[in-house]
């Protein structure tokens with residue numbers, strides 16, 4: 001399966017499509033991740049709060065694909081107020097994963113003292129424990145706490161982004177910092193009947209693609225990294241099979257009109273803080 005890569009602001013190459021493993025049960029995670037790697041995924045997105053880091057690490061170690069070809073993201077979520085607390089929470093994640101390094105370590109959301117936590121990540125990045133560091137769910141009310149005074153810029157901001165919440169303001173906001181937008185819930189968790197709507201199904205019909213593929217391609221074509229979650233192998237194939245067609249300007253305009261400007265998952269976002 002073809003794959004495109006994004007060159008992050010520190011030169012590291014990140015696959016444009018990865019597998020998200022939120023809500024995949026621990027007992028299934030190793031099998032699902034191994035299957036995904038077999039299908040062609042090279043990037044896996046987990047987090048301490050998904051309670052499946054260990055199984056992701058086990059899959060990475062069990063597969064025949066060399067570690068250097070895989071891209072593992074995890075996130076720390078505990079509110080930390082000191083460098084030492086942050087070091088301890090990172091150490092816990094690394095122990096769970098059982099890997100020598102992670103490709104991308106994120107602050108999962110703005111809790112504790114984000115600047116203090118960030119400086120601890122910078123220190124560990126300097127030591128080579130992470131190939132890149134970034135943030136998630138940081139909006140203009142919290143992002144400056146990271147970048148003002150950062151010695152290392154975040155490579156990504158991972159935020160809820162999909163056809164119903166297209167994050168145009170966030171993309172403009174991040175541009176001057178050269179920070180990439182990474183989409184969580186790129187399929188809007190399948191809410192609001194997105195797989196059945198006429199716009200996405202109609203466009204898909206022209207290319208022999210599904211509504212889900214059009215929804216994902218719309219993001220990738222705008223340069224947004226995506227990490228759709230599925231536990232089903234056919235859908236894994238479907239969600240990564242995005243690089244043999246191109247949406248036309250008319251298609252892009254039609255999908256752009258689906259934007260509600262609001263998040264739909266109920267997780268925190270700050271659409272009003274620009």
Ligand SMILES: NC(=O)c1ccc[n+]([C@@H]2O[C@H](COP(=O)([O-])OP(=O)(O)OC[C@H]3O[C@@H](n4cnc5c(N)ncnc54)[C@H](OP(=O)(O)O)[C@@H]3O)[C@@H](O)[C@H]2O)c1
Pocket residue numbers: 019020021022023045046108136137158159183184185186187188189190195212213227228229230231232235238239267
């Ligand atoms: N940083 C954060 O705060 C944050 C928050 C939320 C999520 N995330 C990350 O983003 C990843 C993806 O987000 P998400 O899991 O919330 O939602 P999502 O990827 O938008 O949607 C997943 C849902 O869509 C279904 N699905 C997947 N592919 C499909 C297809 N081709 N056709 C029809 N249905 C399909 C899945 O069902 P099946 O599994 O049954 O196929 C699942 O119910 C997470 O796993 C996690 O890694 C990060």
